[in-house]
Amino acid sequence: MPVTTEQLDQRIDELLSEFPPQSTPAVEFLGQQFDRGLAWVTFPEGEGGLAGSPADQLHVLRRMSRAGAPSAAGRNVIGYGMVAPTIVIHGTEEQKKRFLRPLFTGEEIWCQLFSEPGAGSDVATLATKADRDGDEWIVNGQKVWTTLAHEAAFGLLIARTNPDVPKHKGITAFLVDMHAPGAEVRPLYQITGEAEFNECFFSEVRIPDSHRLGGVGEGWHVSLTTLMNERVSIGGTVPPRNSGLIGEALGIWKQKWAGRSDSHASAVRSELLQSWVRNEVGRLTNWRASDLRKAGTPGPEGSVAKLAFAEENQKTSELCVNLMGAEGMLYANDYPQVRPHESAMMGGDMRKAFLRMRANSIEGGTSEVMRNIIGERVLGLASEPRNDKDVSWKDVPRS
Ligand SMILES: Cc1cc2nc3c(=O)[nH]c(=O)nc-3n(C[C@H](O)[C@H](O)[C@H](O)COP(=O)(O)OP(=O)(O)OC[C@H]3O[C@@H](n4cnc5c(N)ncnc54)[C@H](O)[C@@H]3O)c2cc1C
Numbered sequence: 001m002p003v004t005t006e007q008l009d010q011r012i013d014e015l016l017s018e019f020p021p022q023s024t025p026a027v028e029f030l031g032q033q034f035d036r037g038l039a040w041v042t043f044p045e046g047e048g049g050l051a052g053s054p055a056d057q058l059h060v061l062r063r064m065s066r067a068g069a070p071s072a073a074g075r076n077v078i079g080y081g082m083v084a085p086t087i088v089i090h091g092t093e094e095q096k097k098r099f100l101r102p103l104f105t106g107e108e109i110w111c112q113l114f115s116e117p118g119a120g121s122d123v124a125t126l127a128t129k130a131d132r133d134g135d136e137w138i139v140n141g142q143k144v145w146t147t148l149a150h151e152a153a154f155g156l157l158i159a160r161t162n163p164d165v166p167k168h169k170g171i172t173a174f175l176v177d178m179h180a181p182g183a184e185v186r187p188l189y190q191i192t193g194e195a196e197f198n199e200c201f202f203s204e205v206r207i208p209d210s211h212r213l214g215g216v217g218e219g220w221h222v223s224l225t226t227l228m229n230e231r232v233s234i235g236g237t238v239p240p241r242n243s244g245l246i247g248e249a250l251g252i253w254k255q256k257w258a259g260r261s262d263s264h265a266s267a268v269r270s271e272l273l274q275s276w277v278r279n280e281v282g283r284l285t286n287w288r289a290s291d292l293r294k295a296g297t298p299g300p301e302g303s304v305a306k307l308a309f310a311e312e313n314q315k316t317s318e319l320c321v322n323l324m325g326a327e328g329m330l331y332a333n334d335y336p337q338v339r340p341h342e343s344a345m346m347g348g349d350m351r352k353a354f355l356r357m358r359a360n361s362i363e364g365g366t367s368e369v370m371r372n373i374i375g376e377r378v379l380g381l382a383s384e385p386r387n388d389k390d391v392s393w394k395d396v397p398r399s
Contacts, residue, residue, distance in 0.1 A: 003041070003050045005059065011036050012063050026070035030105040033069070039104045043088050047096050048104055054290045058238065072106025074342045078147055079103045079110035081233025083156050086226045090173070090214040099154070099175065111152035111178065112230075113143040113200060114223060118398060120145075121369045123158075124167040124220060125388075125398065128202065130159035130174065137161075137174065137212070139182075139205040145363075149185045149198040150339050152178045156226060157207075158219045163394040170393055171219030175211040182206075191355045193335035196343050227365065231302035234364045235309030238287045245316040246279040248350055252323040268323065275312075275319050282308050300377040307370040310360035317354040324350065331355065 019032050033039055034048045041056040043049025050056070064071070073080045084103055087095055102108040119126040128141025139159055149155065155176045162170030178185065182205040187195035214222040242250060253272050257265050285308075289301055321328030331351040361367040375381040388396045 003052045003056060005056075008038075008041070008050075008052070008056055008059060009063075011038055012060065016067050016069070021067055021069040026072070027105045027107060029070055030072060031101065033064075034101050034104045038064075039100075040084060040088075043084075043100075047088055048084075048100050058290065072104065075151070076103065076106050076109050077233075077343050078112045078152075078156075079108075082112055082226045082230045083110040085229045086156060086173075086222060087175075087213065089225050090218075090222045092210075094210065095175065095213065108153040109148060109151045111146050111149040111155045111200075112226065113146055113149075113155040113157040113176065114226075115145045116142060117144050121366060123223070124171065125393070125396070126158060126160060126171065127398070128157075128159045129163070130161050130172060130207070132161070132209075133206075135209050137172075137207045137209065139174070139176065139202045139207060141202055143200040143202075145188070146185070146198045146200050147196060147343050147363075149178065149200050150187065150195075151341060152185075154178060155200070156213070158223050160393065161216055161219075164392050165217070166390055167388060167393045167396065168220040169217055171223070172216050173213040173219040173222040174207050175213055176202075176205065176207050177211075180205050180207070187337070187339060189335075189337055191358060192352050194338045194340050196340050228299070228302050230364045231306040231370075234360075235305035235307070236286050236290065236302060238283060238290055241280065241283065244279075245313060245320065245353065246276055248353075249275060249316055249320050249323060252320055252350070256323060256325065271319060272323075275316055278312055279316060282312055300373055303365070303370045303373040304378065306364055307367055307374065310367055310370075313357045313360050317350065317357045320350040321354045328354075 015029075015032055015036055015038060019029050021029055024032075030039075037043075037045055037048065037050035038060050039048035041049050041052035041060050042054060044051050080103075084100060087099055087103075091099070099108070103110060113128075114123050114126075116123075116126050116128060126141075128139065128143065130137040130139045137159075139157070141159065143157070146155070155178050157174045157176045158171050159174065160170055161172040164170070176183070178200075182203040184201040184203070185198045186201070188197050188199055189195045190197070249272060253268070257268055282305075286305055289305065328351060331349070365373075372384060376383050
């Protein structure tokens with residue numbers, strides 16, 4: 001039986017009155033939220049959810065936000081958006097019990113160990129290997145661009161377990177302890193001066209077989225769940241109207257331009273309006289998509305949202321710094337090489353946001369790759385030639 005809005009509201013009311021968010025420690029509140037199925041409402045009962053719909057989830061998020069309830073989503077962005085849905089679909093009962101609750105409360109931060117120096121867009125070519133040794137696996141290799149690995153307790157890792165079969169078939173997924181002997185995390189600095197992502201080295205790192213996620217050789221299937229959720233998590237949110245970047249642009253325009261009636265100001269106003277319309281269309285499209293989407297793994301529509309999000313964010317943050325005039329060039333950062341506790345994907349100083357948004361068309365799959373997916377899987381156009389599809393991974397030439 002699907003959960004009704006009245007039942008949801010009753011659970012939310014009980015949570016908020018028994019554990020007032022303002023006086024309850026965040027971890028305790030979030031633990032209670034999880035136990036009552038109000039963490040990810042679309043997940044099954046007992047796993048932080050109530051088998052509800054994405055619209056139910058939106059309802060809970062709005063009520064929690066209005067009540068000033070804590071959230072670990074910003075600190076655990078990879079955990080919330082990608083790892084949790086992957087564990088729910090592919091994890092064993094023990095894995096779900098062990099990992100989902102502390103992930104939601106933010107006691108355990110997660111990272112995603114997919115990309116490698118030689119495997120990004122075509123991540124299935126990855127070379128990090130995991131060799132079986134009794135009840136354990138021994139991992140050797142390097143991952144790169146790993147967001148928040150410096151904060152992470154665990155990582156969702158994909159590694160090659162069989163080099164003799166074609167690239168997609170010899171991959172297995174694991175849940176790896178980021179503090180295990182042999183795991184090393186080194187910072188990578190970005191254009192913003194911060195280092196929110198990392199390169200990760202694995203030398204003889206041991207993972208118990210009980211932390212394998214999905215079957216041996218099923219890692220590609222597992223990672224598709226992660227990647228589809230990543231796209232929706234990056235591009236598919238439904239913020240309130242006039243919030244986020246377009247809200248910032250409106251604020252700057254009101255402050256600096258609203259009183260002017262010269263031709264420059266009217267050209268700027270027209271640019272702002274066009275941007276507002278594009279942002280609003282994106283917001284309403286995501287709203288409709290989230291209402292229509294059934295619980296479970298999102299489909300290729302996530303790629304449409306991700307592509308639109310990346311392009312619009314870059315344009316709107318550029319508009320913001322243009323509206324700021326000369327001030328837009330004054331990025332007050334002396335490159336202290338901070339290691340942030342959150343991914344700076346959104347918000348903050350618009351000059352920093354403008355720099356950070358450059359990465360939007362790369363992270364979570366590049367815009368070119370999104371266009372390929374939309375062309376092939378949404379529009380049904382001819383596929384790209386894939387010459388290595390049926391060749392053993394070990395026989396494919398690599399640089
Ligand atoms: C801010 C940020 C955070 C990230 N966080 C993570 C993370 O937490 N975990 C993780 O595993 N990875 C992470 N990544 C890595 C990201 O997923 C990869 O950078 C991305 O998939 C592209 O891979 P690449 O950098 O190796 O580029 P390549 O795949 O080498 O691509 C280079 C260029 O070629 C183009 N190209 C490649 N193939 C095609 C094709 N078939 N058709 C047309 N054009 C093509 C690409 O669009 C790009 O312009 C992050 C990246 C960034 C920027």
